[in-house]
Amino acid sequence: MANIKYFGKLRTLCGKNEDRIAANNLTELLRAIQKLYGKEAKKAAKAALITVDGDKILSIRKTALSDDSKVSFYPV
Amino acid sequence: MGHPKLRLPKYAIIDLTSGTAADYPISEELYKKYIGGKSLGSRLLFDLAPPRVDPLSADNVLIVNTSPMTGTGAASTSRFNLSFKNVLTGGIATSNCGGTFGIMLKAAGYDGIILKGKAERPSYIEIVDGAISLKNAEHLWGMNTEEVQEQFEPHWGKLVIGPAGENLVRYASAVSGERVAGRCGAGAVMGSKKIKAIIAFGTKKPYIYDKEKFDQYNKKYIRLLRDHPVTGEALPKYGSAYFLKNTNASHSLPTKNFKMGKYEDAEMITGEALADTSLTRNSGCVSCPIRCERRVMVYGKEVKGPEYETVGLLGANILNNDLDLISELNYLADIYGMDSISLGGTLAFAMELKEKNLADFGLNFGSKEGIIETIDAIAHGVGTGKELGQGTKVLAEKYGGDDFAIHAKGLELASYEPRTSVGMGLGYATSNRGGCHLNGGYLALVETVMLSVDAQTPKGKAELTVLFQNMIEAISVAGYCLFTAIAVLPGPLLKLGPAHPVSRFVNKILIGVRFILGSLWKFMPKLLPFNMLYLLPHSESLKLVTGMPITSGKFLQIGERCFNIERLFNLREGLTAEDDDLSARLTKTPQDLDRPDTIVPLDKMLPKYYKVRGWDENGVPKKKKLRQLGIDIDINI
Ligand code: SF4
Numbered sequence: 150m151a152n153i154k155y156f157g158k159l160r161t162l163c164g165k166n167e168d169r170i171a172a173n174n175l176t177e178l179l180r181a182i183q184k185l186y187g188k189e190a191k192k193a194a195k196a197a198l199i200t201v202d203g204d205k206i207l208s209i210r211k212t213a214l215s216d217d218s219k220v221s222f223y224p225v
Numbered sequence: 226m227g228h229p230k231l232r233l234p235k236y237a238i239i240d241l242t243s244g245t246a247a248d249y250p251i252s253e254e255l256y257k258k259y260i261g262g263k264s265l266g267s268r269l270l271f272d273l274a275p276p277r278v279d280p281l282s283a284d285n286v287l288i289v290n291t292s293p294m295t296g297t298g299a300a301s302t303s304r305f306n307l308s309f310k311n312v313l314t315g316g317i318a319t320s321n322c323g324g325t326f327g328i329m330l331k332a333a334g335y336d337g338i339i340l341k342g343k344a345e346r347p348s349y350i351e352i353v354d355g356a357i358s359l360k361n362a363e364h365l366w367g368m369n370t371e372e373v374q375e376q377f378e379p380h381w382g383k384l385v386i387g388p389a390g391e392n393l394v395r396y397a398s399a400v401s402g403e404r405v406a407g408r409c410g411a412g413a414v415m416g417s418k419k420i421k422a423i424i425a426f427g428t429k430k431p432y433i434y435d436k437e438k439f440d441q442y443n444k445k446y447i448r449l450l451r452d453h454p455v456t457g458e459a460l461p462k463y464g465s466a467y468f469l470k471n472t473n474a475s476h477s478l479p480t481k482n483f484k485m486g487k488y489e490d491a492e493m494i495t496g497e498a499l500a501d502t503s504l505t506r507n508s509g510c511v512s513c514p515i516r517c518e519r520r521v522m523v524y525g526k527e528v529k530g531p532e533y534e535t536v537g538l539l540g541a542n543i544l545n546n547d548l549d550l551i552s553e554l555n556y557l558a559d560i561y562g563m564d565s566i567s568l569g570g571t572l573a574f575a576m577e578l579k580e581k582n583l584a585d586f587g588l589n590f591g592s593k594e595g596i597i598e599t600i601d602a603i604a605h606g607v608g609t610g611k612e613l614g615q616g617t618k619v620l621a622e623k624y625g626g627d628d629f630a631i632h633a634k635g636l637e638l639a640s641y642e643p644r645t646s647v648g649m650g651l652g653y654a655t656s657n658r659g660g661c662h663l664n665g666g667y668l669a670l671v672e673t674v675m676l677s678v679d680a681q682t683p684k685g686k687a688e689l690t691v692l693f694q695n696m697i698e699a700i701s702v703a704g705y706c707l708f709t710a711i712a713v714l715p716g717p718l719l720k721l722g723p724a725h726p727v728s729r730f731v732n733k734i735l736i737g738v739r740f741i742l743g744s745l746w747k748f749m750p751k752l753l754p755f756n757m758l759y760l761l762p763h764s765e766s767l768k769l770v771t772g773m774p775i776t777s778g779k780f781l782q783i784g785e786r787c788f789n790i791e792r793l794f795n796l797r798e799g800l801t802a803e804d805d806d807l808s809a810r811l812t813k814t815p816q817d818l819d820r821p822d823t824i825v826p827l828d829k830m831l832p833k834y835y836k837v838r839g840w841d842e843n844g845v846p847k848k849k850k851l852r853q854l855g856i857d858i859d860i861n862i
Pocket residue numbers: 301302303323508509510513514515516517518706707708709
């Protein structure tokens with residue numbers, strides 16, 4: 150279960166500031182966000198500055214997540 | 226024959242020694258070339274300050290001036306400038322401020338004032354509807370910047386110093402309202418001249434050549450700023466501290482005196498955290514639609530909150546994760562009249578001196594103990610504060626630690642760790658006023674904060690640095706807040722996010738077109754004989770306000786000329802290419818020991834930079850370049 154933090158528009162779309170979602174990688178996580186909160190939320194998440202354990206992610210496809218990964222979505 | 230409607234700026238020269246003032250005519254030629262603000266200020270300083278003058282002597286000259294846009298009501302144009310010989314570097318100093326003083330100075334009938342000499346006793350200058358007088362300020366001496374401003378009418382423009390300026394703290398600031406001309410020691414120069422305050426009031430309207438078109442254009446410009454994801458959304462919501470999670474995520478947030486670039490407690494001090502916890506509301510400078518200012522509660526009252534630089538340097542850089550304490554330190558720096566960037570840099574250096582057993586100022590990384598007392602001691606020039614008020618460079622000369630003394634030319638670095646933003650490193654090293662991100666071209670914006678251009682490659686960084694340095698100079702000369710430069714980066718691109726394939730492609734392109742960018746300057750101003758709202762919105766505004774035939778090309782050349790006159794001043798004052806340098810920590814020790822490329826490869830970037838600038842291998846502008854820019858100075862280096 151990755152620990153997720155939402156900021157900006159995503160907070161409104163997801164209706165919460167924090168989350169815990171099971172995902173092996175970022176692609177899975179984005180899919181889960183779409184399933185839980187809709188297409189708009191996934192779109193906003195994709196366009197956000199995504200950090201995993203505090204590091205900027207430039208390639209969504211290649212990023213694996215572990216159980217205690219901390220993922221943040223910030224508005225750019 | 227002059228331009229039929231060209232209105233020349235009105236300047237006064239005030240001799241503080243004799244207590245007299247006279248008009249100082251600005252010729253049409255000078256105005257057309259240097260326009261106003263830091264450019265005209267630097268040229269006047271070059272002409273009026275005696276070579277190699279001591280910055281804190283009566284002979285140093287202080288120019289406080291406005292730009293054509295100041296006070297016109299156009300978006301983000303309340304700015305004014307201070308030019309003087311830099312207390313920390315011995316070179317050029319320009320310092321920009323967003324308080325109401327500039328607007329009121331213009332309303333009082335002057336576009337700029339030049340101060341020379343030294344008052345016999347603590348004094349203040351009053352400028353009301355064209356009349357200038359020097360008045361006794363003995364009763365104001367010792368007051369902080371808040372108290373002294375309360376002594377004057379609320380609607381008057383004020384520029385004041387606090388105890389730090391009086392006590393010649395080398396990084397003392399000058400303050401207008403709650404806005405600060407922070408860098409380079411402007412407050413110390415005012416203090417050395419025994420000037421506690423300059424106040425201005427008047428009813429004159431600023432000159433606008435074509436008011437109707439100007440107003441229409443400004444409306445479009447405001448729309449552009451409001452529609453932009455950064456100037457319209459992120460900055461108003463989170464303030465500039467929203468940069469912090471970006472720099473931290475790129476390992477470019479100065480942490481523990483720039484030893485690291487990532488702070489484990491960064492999440493506790495981001496702009497987002499501030500918005501969630503202590504923010505009461507946002508606010509801003511006069512006529513600014515961006516409103517990036519934070520309001521927070523300190524000592525039971527609402528005051529201006531910390532900006533990104535302050536959060537970085539009084540937070541991560543000293544391992545302080547307490548946002549409330551950062552707000553408190555920021556407030557103290559403002560009321561004592563001290564630059565929070567240099568203060569944060571100096572405190573971090575003192576902490577590392579202690580850690581390495583080189584000196585003990587009673588300060589430790591990650592400990593709150595003694596910080597507030599130390600800041601008070603610095604401002605009042607007592608105890609350990611006397612030495613800490615000299616800044617990092619002087620401390621290193623006395624106690625050692627040169628390899629981790631984080632400054633350029635003597636000015637402490639801003640809050641971007643350059644080993645993971647090497648273009649910013651080149652900018653710091655070549656910035657004319659020392660370790661300044663803005664005068665350095667602010668490549669951190671495209672390397673870490675907004676875009677993600679390869680931050681480790683030296684390729685293309687010379688070309689991009691010159692472009693951004695010249696552009697930022699021009700925007701400042703016109704009188705715009707430099708945050709408006711962010712809107713030059715296309716909003717739709719930023720909205721895609723850094724991981725989007727198009728964003729990644731653009732990042733590559735910016736490096737790929739370096740050969741074109743590098744040769745632009747040979748063809749200026751003819752290369753861009755037009756103005757475009759979405760390319761460089763500021764140039765059309767400047768044209769409409771002055772009546773001069775300004776194009777984007779001419780606008781950028783104004784910036785280039787400004788950068789070169791600043792460089793010439795530095796060379797005349799004895800600074801050389803050897804001073805285009807950074808501490809060994811940044812140029813020789815990799816931030817990540819497993820990645821040897823995490824250093825600032827200055828040796829690879831500087832020769833190219835000089836070439837793009839049209840300077841020789843010693844960093845001296847070539848005659849051909851000076852001729853192209855119309856700079857009639859031969860300083861025979
Ligand atoms: S963007 Fe911020 S600093 Fe700049 S003029 Fe507006 S409020 Fe002032």
